[in-house]
Amino acid sequence: MRGECDGAGDAADRVRSYRTIRVAPAAEPVAAMADEEAWSARQRYPVLLGFGPVFGPARERSEEEGGGWQLLSYFGSPTPQGARDGLGSHLGRRAHEAGEAGDGETGAACRAAAEHLDREAPDELTVLGERHRIVRAQNVVRSGPEGPEPPRPSDPDPVEPGATGRLPDRTEGFVLDAAAPTGPSEGVLKAELLALAHREGDEPRVREDARRAAVTHPGGVLLPPAFLFAEEEGGAWRAETGDSGTPQEARDALTMRLRVLTPATRGLDEVSWALYKEAADRLDAERGIELCFAGRRLRLVRVERLVRIGPDGPEGPRPSDDA
Template sequence: MSHHGGRVPDHLLIRITQRTDPVSALSEDDARRRSLAYPKLMWGAPVFGYAVEETIGRWRILSLGGDRPQGSRDGLGSYFRRLRGETPETAGHAVERREYQEAIRLLDWEVVDDLTVHDRRYRIIRAQPFIRMGPDGPEPPRPTDPDPYPSGSTREAPAQEEGFVIDPAASTGLSDGLLRIEMVPAFYQAGIVPDEVRADSRRALASHPNVVLLPVGFTIGEYVDGAWQPRSFSTYPTPQAARDSAFLRFSDIVPHEDATLDEIRAAYTRALEEFESPVTDEFEIRGVCCRITRVERFVRVGPDGPEGPRPSDWDPEPPPELHCQQLREQGLLPDPD
C-alpha cells in the first residue's frame, strides 16, 4: 500500500521509544518477567463506553466499563442532559441547548453509535479486556503498578480510563509496543465463540487495523472447582480498590434467598462493619481462594477513530423511550398521564 509522500497514516503507527529513566526501566523489566511467567492471554467479554473526538484521529474517553452498548448510549444521553443543564439559558446559547436536547431525544428513541453535537463528534466505543495466565493462575498486580490509596479510601481513586486519549501515534515503551504488535492480528478462534462473533472479529482486522492499549485495571479472581474464574466482572483502578471490593458480592451478604429488604439492609450493615480489607493479593473468602488479578484492555482503531459496537455484540435492550412504547403496546406499562 502506498501513501502520499511515503508517510504512514497516524492510525497505522506504533511508535516505540526507548525510555531510560529508572521507573521506565523497572516497568519494562516487570513486563518482561511477567510475559514469561504468565504467557497465555485470555480474552474476556468486551466492554463499552463513549468518547469525544479531541482532534482528528484522537479521541478522549468520557466513560468506559459497560457490558452492553445500549447502557453506554444511555450514559451518553445522561452526559448530554448534564451539559444542557450546565449551559446558560440565554439567547447566545440557544442553539447549543437545542442541539443537546435533539441528541437526548435521538438517543432515547434510536440506536445511534456516532453523532455530532455542537460541532463535536461523539462515539460509542468497544474495548477488549484480557488477562495473562500462567501455571499458577492469573497474573497478580506488578510491583510497579501504582497503588497510592490506603485501605478504606479507594473511593477517591479516579477511573484510570476516563480522560484517557486514544492516540495510536503516541509513543510507547518497548513492552507495550510489542504487545500492541501482538494484538494487531488477534481475533477470536474457531470453536470458542459463535461463527458470527468470529466473523466480526476477523472483519475488524481490516476496518480497524491498529490497537491502542488502555490503562490497566484490577479485579478479583477465585479458584472454584479446579479452575480460575472472575469473582466479579467489575474492574477497579488500583489493586487496593479491588481488595476493598472483596465483600461486596450480593450472594456473600444476604442471609438467605427469601430475605426481606430489612434483613438485607441489616446484613449489609453488619458486613460493612465487620469487613477488613485484605492486605495481600491472595486471600480466602468463605474458604474460596481469591487473587487480585491484573486486567489489560485495548481498543481497535481505524482511519476514522476507535471501533464501535459490532453487529454480533450482545445488545438486547432497545433505547429507553422506544422500550417504554413497546411495553405500552403489549399492555405491560400504563400510558403516561
C-alpha cells in the same frame, strides 16, 4: 480522525499513523521499571486469556485540539448500552452546565442528544458538529502456571479501603493515539493483542466479527490497565467484578458484593452471611491479592485493554456484542 487527504503522501501518513507500532526506550526511571516488569510478566504469565469486551464513550477532537479521539466518562461497561447510558449522562451534565452559563444553544443540543439516547441505541451521533462514538475495547489477562497475573509493583494503589471514590478516572480524557511511542514490552504486547483475533470456543459469529475487525481496524491503542477479581471454577477463571482503575478499587467493589449484593441475591442465611462479612473485613485489613472462603477462591487480576483503530477512528460495538 476524519477528513479528506490532500495527496498520496498525506494518505500514506494517515495509514502509517494507525498501523505503525512506535517503540522508544523508557526515559523515566518509573517507566523503565514498568517496562522491566512487563517483560518479566511475559515469562511468568505467557498465556493471553480473553475476558470479553468492555465499552465506553468517546468524542472526536477538533484539528485545533490535535485531532484523534478522546475518551469521556467511565470506560469499562460490559455492554454497549451501559456506555450509551454513560454518554447520555455526560451530555446531560453538559446541558446543565451550558444552561447555568446562559448558553441556550449548547444546552438544547446536548439535551436533545441525551433524550435521543434514552429512546434509541445508536453507536455514534453528532452533537454541535462533534462526533461521539461508543468504543469497544478487548479485555485480556495474562496467565501462567500460578494462575492469572495479579497487579504489578509499579501499578498505582495509593489509597486506603473505602477511599477510592476520591481518585480521578484514569481513562477520562485519555487520547487514543495509535502512533504514540511505547516501551519495548508494551510494543510487543500491542502486537500480540492485535494478532489475538478471538478466544478459543467463541461462537462462529463472534469469530467472524473478530476476523473482520482485524482487517477494518488493524491498528490499536493500549488503555491504562484495569483490575478486577476473578473466581476459579473448575480450573477456569471468570470475572466476579467489573473493571476498576486501581487494585484497591477492585477490592472495594468485591467487599461491597460480599457485604451487600451477594447475601441479598443469593438469600444467604445468617451463618453464611457472617462468613462473607468476615471475608470482606479480612480483605480490607490485609489488602491482599487472593481471598479464599466458603469453598471459593478469588484473585485480584491485572487486565490489559486494547482498542482497535482503523482509518475512521476507534472500533465500535460488533454485531455479535450484546446491546
